[in-house]
Amino acid sequence: MTASRTASAPAPARPHRHEHGWITESRHPTSEGVIVYVRCAECGIRRVDLIPLCGLSQAAASRPAPSPPTA
Numbered sequence: 556m557t558a559s560r561t562a563s564a565p566a567p568a569r570p571h572r573h574e575h576g577w578i579t580e581s582r583h584p585t586s587e588g589v590i591v592y593v594r595c596a597e598c599g600i601r602r603v604d605l606i607p608l609c610g611l612s613q614a615a616a617s618r619p620a621p622s623p624p625t626a
């Protein structure tokens with residue numbers, strides 16, 4: 556389990572460990588990606604995620620291409 560330490564440091568105000576159950580509060584598409592505001596349904600902590608556009612389906616469509624020939 557955890558290493559046994561006999562330090563008498565005051566425990567910070569930390570809720571019991573749990574796996575956060577993130578629920579999406581809102582999402583906002585921007586030019587850089589989709590900003591998703593999520594909140595843990597159990598402890599209420601909030602988090603902001605940025606889902607980059609380039610990391611999704613656009614990656615397959617975007618590939619280095621030479622400059623278009625100008626006639």
Ligand SMILES: [Zn+2]
Pocket residue numbers: 573574575576595596597598599600
């Ligand atoms: Zn939580």
